[in-house]
Amino acid sequence: MNNHDFIHFVIARLFTMVIEFASFYMVVxxxxxxxxxxxxxxxxxxxxITAVTFPxxxxxIWTMIFSRHGLLY
Structure with missing residues (x-):
């Protein structure tokens, strides 16, 4: 992975995190x-709020763990 690919990965990851945070905040x-x-x-x-957001x-979190170990393929 060169620097160009790494920068795109970081930007995509940050964008995903911002979208997830915004969606959770809207649900709350x-x-x-x-x-x-x-x-x-x-x-x-x-x-x-806990009963709705906890699941x-x-x-x-389970999706992140399972995808990291390749269990969702």
Whole structure:
């Protein structure tokens, strides 16, 4: 891998991370809006946001682990 390919890899990886972060942040904001609309207290809001985002984050982490070891091919 030469420098040109490495720079493209780094830019693509950073772009992917920014997109993932933005999508997770939008999901959290959507959950917060829904919880505020239902007038949940702070504990119910935290539980609701955790219940929605934890499976998504788990799937992303599992995908990264499995793809690193070549188990998704």
């Amino acid at each position: 904001l959507l959950c917060e809006w829904f919880a505020a609309k239902r007038k949940y207290n702070i504990f119910k809001r935290a539980c609701f 998504m984050i788990t799937i992303v």
